[in-house]
Amino acid sequence: MRRHRLGHPLALVLVAALVALAGATPAHAGEVPVVTPVSETPPFFDDEEGGNADADDPAIWRNAAQPGKSLVVATAKEGGLRVYDLDARGVQSLAAPQPPGAGDAPGRFNNVDLLSGLRLPTGRADVAVVSDRGNDRLRVYRIDPSRAGGPLTDITDPAAPAVFSADQDEINEQRTAYGLATWQDRATGRSHALVSRRNETRLALLELRATATGTVGYRKVRTLDLPSSFRLPDGTSWTPCAEPGERPQVEGMVVDPAGGVLYAAQEDVGIWRLRADLTSTPKLMDRVKEYGIPGTYDEATEECIPGADPGYGGSRLSADVEGLTLFQESGSDGYLFASSQGDDTFALYDREADEGNEYEGGFRVGPAGQLLDGSEECDGAAVLNAPLGSRYPRGLLVVQDGHDTPAVTDENGEEREATGFKFVDLGTVMDRVDP
Known part of the structure; x- marks a missing residue:
């Protein structure tokens, strides 16, 4: 989620305005290859008329028996959970939980990830795991494409505890379960979820456990706190600018199963690499360009006013660094994809952590027609x-679009802000990027 970012220099604002007037592609688009989507979901509207739905995070489930009938599971925050076919058409919609009491926070589904072969009393099953930011809990859904009424069934243990909060009052403050990545430990066979805490630097490792009745709960194994301030090369200390009381949070996360490595995107800082069991010292793999720039929070505008850039930032990621996902090939071959939200691009890094996760290139998802x-x-x-059938023979990339266009207006002629998801042919991406 983009929040309290450092203001743009006036020159960039003027360039953006001229580009908009000319109807041209933004200047940064020429710096990396541009790929175009094949299809998109219907727009989400975060307002009363649209059901307070806001697109956030997708996951792709492969139907091994019929790959062309694979599914995309996506979060819609207060709009709950959505399921799509490979043509981006809606298959199922599941509501987020209602508030437990008057004045309490409602359910708000933030991130989703998948687990294959989770052990249940009735056998193994594929499941979707969701972070419910509103209730500070995880929710678990069994995936069965043959089920009448929709492929997902809620199998969450009703007794599942809050992940971080001590009581409902603390839950209502919304420093709750936020980012999410699932992981199956190859050494033990146990299934886990790694969860970040909103507005904090804390990560938690949870073990998922089935009950005798077939529901799924979890227990907390351990936590780890990433840094919130940083020593710069000139000896000074830097803390990313944010609203008072907020620390630099993590949202995007993914685990590389080959080595049990967690990659965690601290939005205003960069990408961390550490053991998925949270027992190693985190290493900052890459920094955002804004790393080290001092900022002053302006309460009137709810934005951060930047100071002088000391030149300690990275060169590939523009804050916020957000969604992380893994392109897996055999062994340790493949790439880590990272969303560079500040300049609307994606960065690719080599999966080989021992060799420093070398940067391999980038791309942008641009428009396909009007x-x-x-x-x-x-x-x-x-x-x-x-392979996902004839439509995506080389695989699929699904990305959230935080500013869906063309514009849709309400009955008063006012533009409604919209979000959604774009489906991109993965083969096209790899042909254009050519790492």
């Missing part, structure tokens, strides 16, 4: 490097 736009301010992304 009615199918690209992806801007992308929160979440998912990639699956496997």
Whole structure:
């Protein structure tokens, strides 16, 4: 989620305005290859008329028996959970939980990830795991494409505890379960979820456990706190600018199963690499360009006013760094994809952590004609490097679009802000990027 970012220099604002007037592609688009989507979901509207739905994070489930009938599971925040076919058509919609009491926070589904072969009393099953930011809990859905009424069934243990909060009052403050990545430990066979805490730097490792009745709960194994301030090369200390009381949070996360490595995107800082069991010292793999720039929070505008850039930032990621997803090939081959939200691009890094996760290139998802736009301010992304029928023979990339266009207006002629998800042919991406 983009929040309290450092203001843009006036020159960039003027360039953007001229580009908009000319109807041209933004200047940064020429710096990396541009790919275009094949299809998109219907728009989400975060207002009363639209059901308070806001697209955030997708996951791709492969139907091994019929790959062309694979599914995309996506979060819609207060709009709950949505399921799509490969043509981006709606298959199922599940509501987020209602508030437990008057004045309490409602359910708000933030991130989603998948687990294959979770052990249940009735056998193994594929499941979707969701972070419910509103209730500070995880919710678990069994995936069965043959089920009448929709492929997802809620199998969450009703007794599942809050992940971070001590009571409902603390839950209502919304420093709750936020980012999410699932992980199956190859050494033990146990299934886990890694969860970040909103407005904090804390990560939690949870073990998922089935009950005798077939529901799924979890227990907390351990937590780890990432840094909130940083020592710069000139000896000074830097803390990313944010609203008072907020620390630099993590949302995008993914685990590389080959080595049990967690990659965690601290939005205003960069990408961390550490053991998925949270027992190692985190290493900052890459920094955002804004790393080290001092900022002063302006309460009137709710924005951060930047100071002088000391030149300690990275060169590939523009804050916020958001959705992380893994392009897996055999062994340790493949790439880590990262959403560089500040400049609407995606960065690719080599999966080989021992060699420093070398940067391999980038791309942007641009518009395909007048009615199918690209992806801007992308929160979440998912990639699956496997054949998905005739439509996506080389796999699929799904990205959130934080500013869906063309504009839709309400009955008063006012533009309604919209979000959505774009479906991109993965083969086209890899042909254009050519790492």
